[in-house]
Amino acid sequence: MNPFEQLSVYFQFPFVRYALIVGVLIALCSSLLGVTLVLKRFSFIGDGLSHVAFGAMAVAAVAGLTNQMIVVLPVTVLAAVLLLQSGSKAKLKGDAAVAMISVSALAIGYLLMNLFPTSSNVAADVCTTLFGSTSILTLSSWEVWLSVGLSVLVVAIFVLFYNKIFAVTFDETYAKATGTKTDLYNLLIAVVIAVVIVLAMNLVGSLLISALIIFPALSAMRIFKNFLAVTVFSAAVSVLAAGVGILLSILFSTPVGPSVVGIDLVVFGICWAIGAITGRRKKA
């Protein structure tokens, strides 16, 4: 059977179609805020939040909730708001606070899962949550609709606030001095990041989320030099990498998350090379 026939067989299963749709939407959302995150030096907040999401998911699992999103989403959003507040007030240095919260959440999550095992194979459960090995293929229809809804919301917010997000990222002091409510937009950015992270946990698991958020932006910034082009290109690259990654993982039975991130890495390599070559030509 050639790969195309094989794929068309797989696509007869609804869960495979769901996985592709949700995966691509998640990739789109997570790439949009990448530029802002990288440039505002917020990359580490994404990483920290994903660990908090892991902790929350462990608590939800131990509590025996079938609908884990109900716990994970609000907890992660709350953590995002708190981290941002601590960053601006700077009583505890931003990065130290993130590191502290993220490792605590990770440790407590794993501890709870071991103390109150909900299945016979704790190691596999943890692995799924951390690397998202199969979660994208086991979504319930409710989770599919929630993911679609949240993705649409994230894209809509990004488009409507695109100009404000640009101004707040490029020069927060200026925006604030001329009457823009920068605190409000920072909060909005943090909440959207939290939502994206909770969504992306299904695709790549909590350890690999940062890759999904920052890789497309970094790739686009190698080649393009204006904000609109960088944003559009990183969204396109992210969607492409997620699509290809998911298809490959189905064909070769590899774990979904690492496959997608692997493709993202390859794309970054290509973009880096293109950027290096065109950059040198310009100088010469």
Place this chain on the structure above:
Amino acid sequence: MAQIIATDLVVGYQTPLTPPLDFCIDKGEYWVIIGQNGSGKTTTLKTLLGLIKPYGGSLTMGGGLDKTKLGYLPQQTEVQRDFPASVYEVVLSGCLSKMGLRPFYNKTERQLARDNISKLGLSDLAKRPYRELSGGQQQRVLLARALCATDSLLVLDEPVAGLDPATTDEMYRLVKGLNQEGVTIVMISHDVDQALADCTHVLKLGKETFVGTVEQYEESRTKEEADHESV
């Protein structure tokens, strides 16, 4: 017409940095803030801009001015050095304060951005990435952005820091030209002589504070020197 009125204004974060200051910035004036490092120049400017609260006293805006109607040329930040943005995108972002809750820029605002780009001689660079420009060009881009936000009051934080002498002269000429068009200028400067040549009013911070017109300031300086010589 008074645009900014300071009454017994003391600036500072946890501790006061200045004695109580009383001044009134009228439309069309050109103020420079001078003083040694650590004398509170930037803190004063940030207080004027409403970025930090006054330590004491009060500060009010008048003459139809509010935060959304002033322009600001800040010192450059670390983020901007590798920020992917074209000159046009940066200048257009100056119109943000006019936009309110509207999500996108309208025709008038895009035209205003293009007008200010050509006004500052940046037309050829409009599509170029901001981070690849020279220091002087970047300052002109940020000035064009500030002009999108205001035609009444412009606040500048050391606009010539790190520029070479020729570019510095050009920057001062641009600011002076804007002032002659009726834009009120409030500027921090290290370069006292150059700044005094153009300005109408001086706010000197440090051990001895001074608030007044440039003529009064020159007078007090010559008097001081004379006192020195007689001792």
